Amino acid sequence: MTAVPCYRCKTWHFLKCVKAIVLWFVSGLDQNHGGEYAAYRTVIETFIAALRSCDITPYVVLDGGSAHFKAQTAVERATDRIHRKHQASQSGEQSSILPKLAQVVFIQTLARLQVPVAQCIAEADQEIAALASEWCCPVLSNDSDFFVFDLPAGFLPISHFLWREVRQSGSQSSISCWSYCTSSFCSFFGLRRQLLPTFAALAGNDYVKLRRIDWTRFIQAGTGTEACSRLEGLLCWLKGLQESREPLEVLEEALGLMGDLSGDKQELLQNLRLGMEEYQLGRSTSDLQQEHETAPRLTGSHLQVDRGLNCEYPPSANQTSRPLRQVMYGLLLGKDKFSPVEFDRAGLSLISVPVEPTFTRTSQRLRLDSLPQVALSDRLNVLLEALGVTQESLRLLPPELQLPAAVSCYWLQTAQPPPDLQRALLLGMSNMLRSRTGNCSWNPDQDVSHVFSQWQACLKDAIRLNQLLDLPLPEPDVSRLYQGTLVHQLVHRMRSGGKLKTVLRSDRPSEELYRSLLSVVQRIRVQRIRSRTRRTRQKAATRWQQNPQELSADLQRLFLQDEETESEARAAVAAQEELQLQEELLQVQTRYRTKERSNRSKNPELARKEECRGRDLL
Known part of the structure; x- marks a missing residue:
């Protein structure tokens, strides 16, 4: 080097x-x-x-x-x-x-x-x-x-x-x-350059681990680490081979050092060959050469594994957003009899999960090959149907916040977070949190972390679905939506009754944006609760008609759920009414201040006298 x-x-x-x-x-x-x-x-x-x-x-x-x-x-x-x-x-x-x-x-x-x-x-x-x-x-x-x-x-x-x-x-x-550069490396160790990919394959890569070969026996005892001694021994072994040996022959001779491999030899040799070929530039041009002047179209990234959280091992946060991915699979795979497999977490173990593609009311009549030609209204309907919101409910929000707001509504229904968390999240989205530098000195609440991890999983998959549908909603600037340490600190202070002045910033545009976000989320929440109440009652009525002589335990549970849902709806309605009252009060205050400024500008002498009276009172 x-x-x-x-x-x-x-x-x-x-x-x-x-x-x-x-x-x-x-x-x-x-x-x-x-x-x-x-x-x-x-x-x-x-x-x-x-x-x-x-x-x-x-x-x-x-x-x-x-x-x-x-x-x-x-x-x-x-x-x-x-x-x-x-x-x-x-x-x-x-x-x-x-x-x-x-x-x-x-x-x-x-x-x-x-x-x-x-x-x-x-x-x-x-x-x-x-x-x-x-x-x-x-x-x-x-x-x-x-x-x-x-x-x-x-x-x-x-x-x-x-x-x-x-x-x-x-x-x-x-x-x-x-x-x-590889030429310096090969010159220093006396290795033929054509054997460098062979060295990489034998050194142990992603294809096969040759732990049964003790490469250190090919060097004299030294003071290096075990890993360095193993690599040095492999280089000494390669250097001692005859120059006429081809790379594939070298791989076969290396397997001979492992003794009797029975039926595994051909599979190991094939994996080593694949590993060696990964480092050889066999073709003359790159598939990206045609994109020299402009960047290739970004098709989205692959699914990532959600990591463990606390000692109780709550379900993977990825489960919350799985219905969104199922809609994506439906668009990508159509109605073929094929189920993709996701890798996810169960406890602290990695598992594979077959996932069935699903379809919304609109997506079931769409095809992937003609998706770019589909009308914007239909592509938007697919996205909103997957998230369970309507275009009308989002119309008062700035375009760049419509998708995050819709995701937050979806998250409230699937993750069921405590109410104070939704307010903390929306305060961050509306730019109400004061920016600061440095890390938190205290560990995060693990349950809070899990809830916000679910929201991030929902936003990530909603962005992917939005991209697949060719952006029927503007893609939000994610860097402005969530600042982890600030949101966690806000939740901590809200729950402990601490002062919020050092966390919240007060400016009119941010306050109004926060109220708009909260109003939209509360309104959609009320609508969903009432819809769920109607479905519960209809289900109970149907079962009662089928068996009027006996009130089963299942039916009793349905009525209990109905009461809980109704209670939740009343609480949500009360919160919505309170928010509307605050909005009306804010409008009155704004009109009063506008009128006051107008009167002051028309009568400067009166404004001067009022100011003097104010100083006297102080």
């Missing part, structure tokens, strides 16, 4: 999304309160600004799904994330846990900054390496796989890319970094 103190280029520059999100971790942002998205947006903006100040044009390539033969590695990593999240929820320590909407904020920020973004269907490594070779430009990432690709302009490890320390020399700007 060579240190390059002043790296500057005017060529294309690559990032992988999952690696760029390392920006979250290296920036010290809070990880345990659900996301500091405004601060994260600022970090991304600063990073891109640093690149552009050095005439570096970034081109971002996002990962897709993993190959099926990497399934075991994916399961292991997902399980590890579940346990790390659970441990963090108990101790409050930072455990490299990425908030649910971080990737959405990353993509939205890049789009706003007009940074080209490409989405790969599968893993992006080969596409990035092929395009870097075609354009003769470096790759910036923290993925160790790029140490193996033979890249003409080298690989820049992001851990040694000092983008926060842009150097200025006259009119020239530069960033200190390390540049790595």
Whole structure:
């Protein structure tokens, strides 16, 4: 590896999304309160600004799904994330846990900054390496796989890319970094370059772990770590092979060191061959070459596993938004007899869950191939039907808040959060919370975290459904909707009776926006409660007609549910009436102040006398 103190280029520059999100971790942002998205947006903006100040044009390539033969590695990593999240929820320590909407904020920020973004269907490594070779430009990432690709302009490890320390020399700007190239590595260890992919496959990657081979026996006893000694031993073994050996022959000889493999040899050899081919640029051009001038259309990211929460192991937050994903599956798969499988959390275990595609009243007559030509009204109906709201109920809100408000209404019905949480959430969405820097010094309430995690899961999948339908509603700026530490602090103070002055900001536009959001959510909630009450009564009446002689236990439960629903409806109606009264009072005060200002402007002498009387009273 060579240190390059002043790296500057005017060529294309690559990032992988999952690696760029390392920006979250290296920036010290809070990880345990659900996301500091405004601060994260600022970090991304600063990073891109640093690149552009050095005439570096970034081109971002996002990962897709993993190959099926990497399934075991994916399961292991997902399980590890579940346990790390659970441990963090108990101790409050930072455990490299990425908030649910971080990737959405990353993509939205890049789009706003007009940074080209490409989405790969599968893993992006080969596409990035092929395009870097075609354009003769470096790759910036923290993925160790790029140490193996033979890249003409080298690989820049992001851990040694000092983008926060842009150097200025006259009119020239530069960033200190390390540049790595495979030729230097092979020369140092005496390894033939064509065997470098073979070395990577045998060293142990996502395809097969050759733990039964003791590579350290090929070197003299040293003081290095076990991992370094194993890799050094493998390099010594490869160096000692005859130069006439082809890569596939080397793989077969390596398997011979494992002894009798019985029927597993061919499967292991095939997996090793696949692993080796991952690092070879066999085709002459990249599939992304045609998108040189403009970024490929972003098709959305794959599902992520929800992590563990507290010692009682509540259900996965992803369950709350599963009905939204079922509507997406219906649009994507049609009415074929095929059920997708999701990976999710049950307790602290990773499980696979078959999920049936579903259809709304409108989506059942739509086809994916003709979806772009469908009328806007129909595409909007699919989205609103999935969320259980009407266009009329959202019309008083700014366009950019209609989708978050609809999601909040959906969340209230599916997650059933305590009422104070909905108010805290809406205060944050309406810009009523004072911005501040720094992390919370106290651990988050785990139940509160779970409820807000459900809301984020709903928003994330609603944004995906909205994208699939070609944006019938404007996509909201997620970085402005939720600031985890502030919302948690607000909930804590509301529940403990503490003062809210230091948390809430008071300005007329934000107050009015908050009241509008609360009014919409309360109104839809009342409508849904009354609709549920009618359905309960109809169901009870039908069963009573079928069996008038006997009031069954099931029917008694229905009447009990009816009473609970009615009580909930009365409480919601009371809250709505109180809100309407506050709105009317605010309108009266506004009219009075407007009239008072008008009178003052018409009679300055009267205004001066009133002011003097005021000073006398003081």
